[in-house]
Amino acid sequence: MTSTGPKIDSDWFKLSFGELYPVVYAHRSVESAAPESRFAAEQLDIGPHSRVLDLCCGNGRHLVHLRKYTDNVVGLDYSGELLAIASETVAAQLVRADMRAIPFTGSMDAVMNFFTSFGYFEDAAENHAVVQGVANALKTNGRFMIDYINPAFARETLIPNSEREQDGYLIHETRWISESDGRLNKTTTLTKEGRICAELGESVQLFTREELTELLGSERLMVDAVYGDTDGSEFSAESERMIIFGTKRS
Numbered sequence: 001m002t003s004t005g006p007k008i009d010s011d012w013f014k015l016s017f018g019e020l021y022p023v024v025y026a027h028r029s030v031e032s033a034a035p036e037s038r039f040a041a042e043q044l045d046i047g048p049h050s051r052v053l054d055l056c057c058g059n060g061r062h063l064v065h066l067r068k069y070t071d072n073v074v075g076l077d078y079s080g081e082l083l084a085i086a087s088e089t090v091a092a093q094l095v096r097a098d099m100r101a102i103p104f105t106g107s108m109d110a111v112m113n114f115f116t117s118f119g120y121f122e123d124a125a126e127n128h129a130v131v132q133g134v135a136n137a138l139k140t141n142g143r144f145m146i147d148y149i150n151p152a153f154a155r156e157t158l159i160p161n162s163e164r165e166q167d168g169y170l171i172h173e174t175r176w177i178s179e180s181d182g183r184l185n186k187t188t189t190l191t192k193e194g195r196i197c198a199e200l201g202e203s204v205q206l207f208t209r210e211e212l213t214e215l216l217g218s219e220r221l222m223v224d225a226v227y228g229d230t231d232g233s234e235f236s237a238e239s240e241r242m243i244i245f246g247t248k249r250s
């Protein structure tokens with residue numbers, strides 16, 4: 001389904017992951033992160049000596065589980081609010097940084113990127129900078145995972161408008177795909193006692209499997225496997241997710 005909506009500010013990600021993010025995405029919990037973390041850790045052969053970066057770690061809900069595999073986990077995020085929650089939740093190194101400037105060089109055995117934390121930037125060079133930073137952070141033969149939207153599934157199942165209640169807020173969400181730039185957009189309005197508390201935007205590039213494979217390959221990040229879910233099911237047009245695993249080649 002394609003429709004139109006307001007232009008989402010290109011810096012939307014600086015505002016939309018603040019104190020109300022845990023309300024809007026309450027279902028993305030520490031508990032729901034357990035099978036996702038296990039799947040990623042097993043696929044990437046994470047062991048007690050592995051150094052792992054959770055790129056865009058948010059509130060640290062995956063770090064909690066990754067700590068069961070190795071003590072050497074690092075969470076990187078831009079949101080001070082979400083990192084503050086992470087610091088109370090998990091004993092891990094936490095770094096506030098922009099994913100376009102990842103401050104690690106050749107030290108990571110694995111980089112993980114959970115729950116659509118990629119494709120945020122309008123400028124192709126900026127999304128490329130993220131891929132370049134992942135390649136730079138990894139050791140040679142280091143492994144990576146990107147847990148992304150399946151664009152075909154997003155197109156088929158898009159719900160233009162929905163409304164629900166969470167923690168005393170009325171949450172109204174509007175979604176549309178702009179075909180001119182191939183982005184999935186969303187606005188979320190939170191209202192409490194009849195008063196609008198926040199209007200948040202989101203906009204993500206709908207990369208196909210082929211486009212992402214090419215983008216990653218341009219930085220020697222070679223795709224090894226693509227799954228449609230954390231149960232290990234094969235990726236297809238009907239898959240809810242597009243979970244890419246690969247290796248940094250020399």
Ligand SMILES: C[S@@+](CC[C@H](N)C(=O)[O-])C[C@H]1O[C@@H](n2cnc3c(N)ncnc32)[C@H](O)[C@@H]1O
Binds near residue numbers: 013056058
């Ligand atoms: C959809 S959330 C996912 C968070 C976490 N991976 C999870 O599964 O709960 C995207 C995350 O990316 C972070 N983020 C957004 N833009 C960023 C940027 N430019 N640099 C670093 N982190 C960013 C947000 O703060 C947020 O925590």
